[in-house]
Amino acid sequence: xxxxxxxxxxxxxxxxxxxxPFSAWSWWTEPVRAERLAALRIGVAACLIFDVAYNYAPxxxxxxxxxxxxxxxxxxxxxxGPRTTWSLLRGASDHANLYLSLTCLIATTLWIVGxxxxxxxxxxxNPQPPSDRTGIAAGLWIASLIFYTLSVWAxxxxxxxxxxxxxxxxxxxxxxxxxxxxFEFSTRLRDPTHRVPWVGxxxxxxxxxxxxxxxxxxxxxxxPEALDKDVWWFRVLQSWxxxxxxxxxxxxxxxxxxxxxxxxxxxxxxxxxAWMLSLSFQNANPWLDNAGDTIRLxxxxxxxxxxxxxxxxxxxxxxxxxxxxxxxPWPIRLLFVQMIFIYFINGLYKLLGExxxxxxxxxxxxxxxxxxxxSPVAFPIPVWMTRVMTWSVLAWEVAFPALVLFKWPRRxxxxxxxxxxxxxxxxxELGGFVPYALCLYLPLLPWERLTLRRERGEPLGLQNAT
Amino acid sequence: MRVESTADSGSPIPGPTPRPxxxxxxxxxxFVLFQLAFLLVSNFYGFVSYVLPxxxxxxxxxxxxxxxxxxxxxxxxxxKWGGELETNIRRWTQLTGQEQAWSLFAPNVxxxxxxxxxxFLWDDGLDDxxxxxxxxxxxxxxxxxxxxxxxxRGGSPxxxxxxxxxxxxxxxxxxxxxxxxxxVPFAKPTDKAPRVELLLSRNEPTNLSNxxxxxxxxVRRYDGSLYQNLQPYPDETREKLETRxxxxxxxxVQDYQHDRTLAYLKWRRKVWIDAHPDELRxxxxxxFERxxxxxxxxxxxxxxxxxxxxxxARWQPEKKVDGSGYVLExxxxxxxxxxxxx
Numbered sequence: 001x002x003x004x005x006x007x008x009x010x011x012x013x014x015x016x017x018x019x020x021p022f023s024a025w026s027w028w029t030e031p032v033r034a035e036r037l038a039a040l041r042i043g044v045a046a047c048l049i050f051d052v053a054y055n056y057a058p059x060x061x062x063x064x065x066x067x068x069x070x071x072x073x074x075x076x077x078x079x080x081g082p083r084t085t086w087s088l089l090r091g092a093s094d095h096a097n098l099y100l101s102l103t104c105l106i107a108t109t110l111w112i113v114g115x116x117x118x119x120x121x122x123x124x125x126n127p128q129p130p131s132d133r134t135g136i137a138a139g140l141w142i143a144s145l146i147f148y149t150l151s152v153w154a155x156x157x158x159x160x161x162x163x164x165x166x167x168x169x170x171x172x173x174x175x176x177x178x179x180x181x182x183f184e185f186s187t188r189l190r191d192p193t194h195r196v197p198w199v200g201x202x203x204x205x206x207x208x209x210x211x212x213x214x215x216x217x218x219x220x221x222x223x224p225e226a227l228d229k230d231v232w233w234f235r236v237l238q239s240w241x242x243x244x245x246x247x248x249x250x251x252x253x254x255x256x257x258x259x260x261x262x263x264x265x266x267x268x269x270x271x272x273x274a275w276m277l278s279l280s281f282q283n284a285n286p287w288l289d290n291a292g293d294t295i296r297l298x299x300x301x302x303x304x305x306x307x308x309x310x311x312x313x314x315x316x317x318x319x320x321x322x323x324x325x326x327x328x329p330w331p332i333r334l335l336f337v338q339m340i341f342i343y344f345i346n347g348l349y350k351l352l353g354e355x356x357x358x359x360x361x362x363x364x365x366x367x368x369x370x371x372x373x374x375s376p377v378a379f380p381i382p383v384w385m386t387r388v389m390t391w392s393v394l395a396w397e398v399a400f401p402a403l404v405l406f407k408w409p410r411r412x413x414x415x416x417x418x419x420x421x422x423x424x425x426x427x428x429e430l431g432g433f434v435p436y437a438l439c440l441y442l443p444l445l446p447w448e449r450l451t452l453r454r455e456r457g458e459p460l461g462l463q464n465a466t
Numbered sequence: 467m468r469v470e471s472t473a474d475s476g477s478p479i480p481g482p483t484p485r486p487x488x489x490x491x492x493x494x495x496x497f498v499l500f501q502l503a504f505l506l507v508s509n510f511y512g513f514v515s516y517v518l519p520x521x522x523x524x525x526x527x528x529x530x531x532x533x534x535x536x537x538x539x540x541x542x543x544x545x546k547w548g549g550e551l552e553t554n555i556r557r558w559t560q561l562t563g564q565e566q567a568w569s570l571f572a573p574n575v576x577x578x579x580x581x582x583x584x585x586f587l588w589d590d591g592l593d594d595x596x597x598x599x600x601x602x603x604x605x606x607x608x609x610x611x612x613x614x615x616x617x618x619r620g621g622s623p624x625x626x627x628x629x630x631x632x633x634x635x636x637x638x639x640x641x642x643x644x645x646x647x648x649x650v651p652f653a654k655p656t657d658k659a660p661r662v663e664l665l666l667s668r669n670e671p672t673n674l675s676n677x678x679x680x681x682x683x684x685v686r687r688y689d690g691s692l693y694q695n696l697q698p699y700p701d702e703t704r705e706k707l708e709t710r711x712x713x714x715x716x717x718x719v720q721d722y723q724h725d726r727t728l729a730y731l732k733w734r735r736k737v738w739i740d741a742h743p744d745e746l747r748x749x750x751x752x753x754f755e756r757x758x759x760x761x762x763x764x765x766x767x768x769x770x771x772x773x774x775x776x777x778x779a780r781w782q783p784e785k786k787v788d789g790s791g792y793v794l795e796x797x798x799x800x801x802x803x804x805x806x807x808x
Contacts, residue, residue, distance in 0.1 A: 017487035017495035084561040279563040288684040297563035353573035380768040431683030
């Protein structure tokens with residue numbers, strides 16, 4: 001029965017501050033149903049799980065291991081300064097990882113201590129900014145401190161000399177955590193309504209304490225040069241690619257994060273982990289991936305920053321949201337802009353190719369024995385058909401930005417895009433390119449209609465069909 | 467934030483918040499604007515910096531040069547400022563994995579295809595293994611210089627060496643070719659051939675005329691990094707072709723490409739050894755390209771020519787390594803010998 005009570009709508013996530021004209025443009029500001037982001041999350045996660053389980057995991061050692069195609073030494077050049085390429089698989093001893101964790105530590109320290117200081121000083125300021133703390137900054141601070149400390153220990157281990165920095169760096173972290181706690185407690189004393197994040201504060205103090213104690217133990221080792229290189233903690237500090245078990249463990253983490261991401265369980269953490277591991281594996285051997293994997297990274301990158309677990313997720317079930325849930329549209333809009341650039345720039349480059357203008361490009365592409373799905377000798381596609389396909393793809397890509405400006409041309413352009421990708425899938429083996437590219441279309445579909453019908457008590461289309 | 471909805475239909479919900487924007491909102495706003503600028507600049511600047519210097523027609527160059535001085539000559543303020551901008555954008559790209567290089571099959575498409583193939587040799591210390599007994603170097607206008615070998619699976623059917631030599635003379639394009647072909651019957655036909663094993667790429671179908679592919683896209687990408695097209699240009703002389711082919715092949719054993727090529731050869735050898743633990747290990751590992759020219763639509767026949775072999779590089783696992791770290795040798799098409807890289 002449809003409920004007669006008014007349902008309360010909820011907007012999840014942070015509304016970005018945008019200047020004019022964006023602030024006056026409803027396309028950028030009007031919230032959209034959370035089901036659209038949820039569909040994107042589920043689509044990306046499903047593709048990721050299949051991709052990792054089918055294309056990467058069975059060949060983990062061959063693709064990323066020490067004797068494989070992506071042995072750490074093969075791609076050393078990728079990780080040298082001033083490049084900012086990084087990969088967690090290279091372990092804490094890698095300099096790129098060390099500097100990144102240090103940068104992240106400094107940034108989060110400034111953020112946490114700065115905001116708590118501002119709150120303490122302006123506790124009676126009017127008007128107050130909204131309190132929208134999620135604890136993610138504290139989590140990042142703790143993770144950065146751990147990783148940076150491990151990196152410094154790895155350098156010391158390589159030099160076989162533990163200096164007082166082994167416990168000094170965690171002690172600096174401890175001091176900063178105490179400073180943060182002082183600000184929080186002082187604010188509480190001035191304003192009894194202020195909520196102190198007890199768990200976060202405790203973890204921020206506890207973690208550097210543990211690290212300082214371990215660092216002190218390492219400092220007290222009398223002869224570091226006699227340390228056994230085969231002990232597990234020594235291997236953890238080195239490149240994970242050098243160790244068969246650790247590289248498999250990383251692959252296991254990747255799949256686990258994708259599964260959590262799919263079900264929307266600890267979604268923010270799972271999305272960050274999925275993005276970091278996707279980028280780490282890609283950078284560990286960039287010669288395995290194609291444009292589809294770049295799209296995967298872009299999708300995960302945006303999903304990290306938005307509440308993609310607000311609907312159709314375990315998180316949403318736990319929150320017991322009764323009414324419709326909305327999210328701010330910026331990630332969907334940015335992805336749409338990205339999509340326009342993908343097709344338009346492709347089209348512009350194609351305009352420069354003689355074979356595209358003469359209409360024979362797809363004839364040659366569909367005869368490339370290295371990537372096609374079936375032999376053109378057994379299933380020849382008529383030349384006239386490849387000409388029509390070549391020119392229509394060219395016209396569609398070049399005109400895409402103009403077509404999406406209006407409702408019906410937009411629908412036609414998007415429908416053509418889906419057919420284009422399905423055509424690629426049917427004729428070429430490009431791994432995850434087609435599934436990931438199709439994920440870009442998911443947030444454009446009105447998924448909320450499924451929920452709206454249920455909310456009104458109407459049967460779903462699928463149920464009708466069965 | 468919890469607000470009442472006027473209806474379930476999904477109309478706009480809340481009014482503007484009376485509170486000032488929080489630091490988080492400002493930060494997120496800047497992030498959105500930065501991403502927009504990043505997409506705009508990285509995509510358009512990448513395209514413009516490619517097109518203007520390389521594709522501007524000669525008659526338009528003076529006009530373009532007035533508007534943006536020296537840019538089309540890859541010099542001047544604009545080019546250098548753009549270079550700085552591009553470098554900074556690239557750092558953000560590397561950090562976040564948002565590569566903006568969208569040119570699928572563009573601007574040009576390959577008119578040929580190929581797969582890397584590995585040949586194992588169990589020899590008695592052959593310094594110059596090619597041509598092996600029973601094989602010879604051939605040259606034609608479509609494919610350039612390549613090795614004909616009876617063990618090249620699916621390769622063009624050839625008559626016996628002796629017949630090939632005699633008939634080949636009739637088809638020679640110039641006196642030099644005629645001399646070369648005339649020498650073919652005497653090209654080590656009676657030498658004792660070492661054991662040879664050809665390993666095709668895992669991505670290469672067993673039957674090129676009829677297959678259905680469902681995997682190996684990752685291996686294909688890696689294979690692609692070893693691909694070289696050594697087809698001759700129209701009217702290219704033999705000497706020029708030899709020099710150009712050598713230069714292209716040499717790139718595979720230079721700088722960072724050396725390690726990538728070596729990793730491929732090591733991996734193929736390791737897989738073979740794991741599958742044949744009781745057999746003697748090969749003494750030489752040769753990298754070939756199984757190259758196939760795609761028949762253009764004008765020829766009226768779909769598909770490609772039979773695969774031919776381009777010698778590329780050699781690795782001798784048991785050979786002592788010098789201090790440079792380079793262990794691969796490239797194939798010199800001028801001298802027809804493997805030479806130490808880089």
